Amino acid sequence: LAKTTQPISMDSYEGQEVNITCSHNNIATNDYITWYQQFPSQGPRFIIQGYKTKVTNEVASLFIPADRKSSTLSLPRVSLSDTAVYYCLDIDSGNTPLVFGKGTRLSVIA
Amino acid sequence: EPEVTQTPSHQVTQMGQEVILRCVPISNHLYFYWYRQILGQKVEFLVSFYNNEISEKSEIFDDQFSVERPDGSNFTLKIRSTKLEDSAMYFCASGGTGDKGTTEAFFGQGTRLTVV
Numbered sequence: 001l002a003k004t005t006q007p008i009s010m011d012s013y014e015g016q017e018v019n020i021t022c023s024h025n026n027i028a029t030n031d032y033i034t035w036y037q038q039f040p041s042q043g044p045r046f047i048i049q050g051y052k053t054k055v056t057n058e059v060a061s062l063f064i065p066a067d068r069k070s071s072t073l074s075l076p077r078v079s080l081s082d083t084a085v086y087y088c089l090d091i092d093s094g095n096t097p098l099v100f101g102k103g104t105r106l107s108v109i110a
Numbered sequence: 111e112p113e114v115t116q117t118p119s120h121q122v123t124q125m126g127q128e129v130i131l132r133c134v135p136i137s138n139h140l141y142f143y144w145y146r147q148i149l150g151q152k153v154e155f156l157v158s159f160y161n162n163e164i165s166e167k168s169e170i171f172d173d174q175f176s177v178e179r180p181d182g183s184n185f186t187l188k189i190r191s192t193k194l195e196d197s198a199m200y201f202c203a204s205g206g207t208g209d210k211g212t213t214e215a216f217f218g219q220g221t222r223l224t225v226v
Contacts, residue, residue: 032213034213034214041199042217042219043201043218044201044217045217046214046215046216087153091213092213097143097158099155100154
């Protein structure tokens with residue numbers, strides 16, 4: 001059972017910044033917060049991961065407040081190719097398999 | 111960039127037949143997984159495999175399913191007697207190079223299984 005809660009869908013115009021927020025109400029001390037992206041007919045793809053504060057890579061930024069009960073994935077200046085389902089997960093540092101929820105379906109409109 | 115490869119990309123089989131889905135994980139990874147995704151639904155965990163044995167499995171992974179790592183490179187999922195409801199995209203994933211697991215898994219492109 002997925003431990004996180006996130007909006008089912010979001011729409012955005014090209015060029016805008018998109019922020020997707022996830023609730024991690026049951027996050028454990030050892031859990032990392034991880035986001036995956038899935039394009040239609042493809043497997044999920046790792047985007048970014050953090051434990052707390054802010055992490056940035058070439059794809060996105062991840063904001064995690066001090067209490068770690070939520071996280072926000074920020075996609076700068078989205079394009080049509082960013083249309084995908086985005087999943088947030090709590091993952092512990094051991095060999096616990098990834099458990100995906102329903103994710104947030106982002107639709108980018110021209 | 112190394113990737114997980116799956117074959118075939120699409121398989122059609124008759125109900126009751128056995129199918130074997132094949133995966134070649136990334137070569138230095140130690141943890142292997144199978145997931146499935148029924149059309150329009152979420153990605154569901156089936157089984158994880160480490161050190162030549164199943165480390166965890168879901169309720170979906172019943173006696174009709176089995177996994178094997180027959181050599182040093184392949185990782186297979188066998189469905190013994192397929193049912194119509196087994197029709198789905200099956201994803202293989204791998205990750206982790208040490209003995210403490212992984213928080214990042216690399217997924218293959220999937221095998222679309224259609225049971226008729």
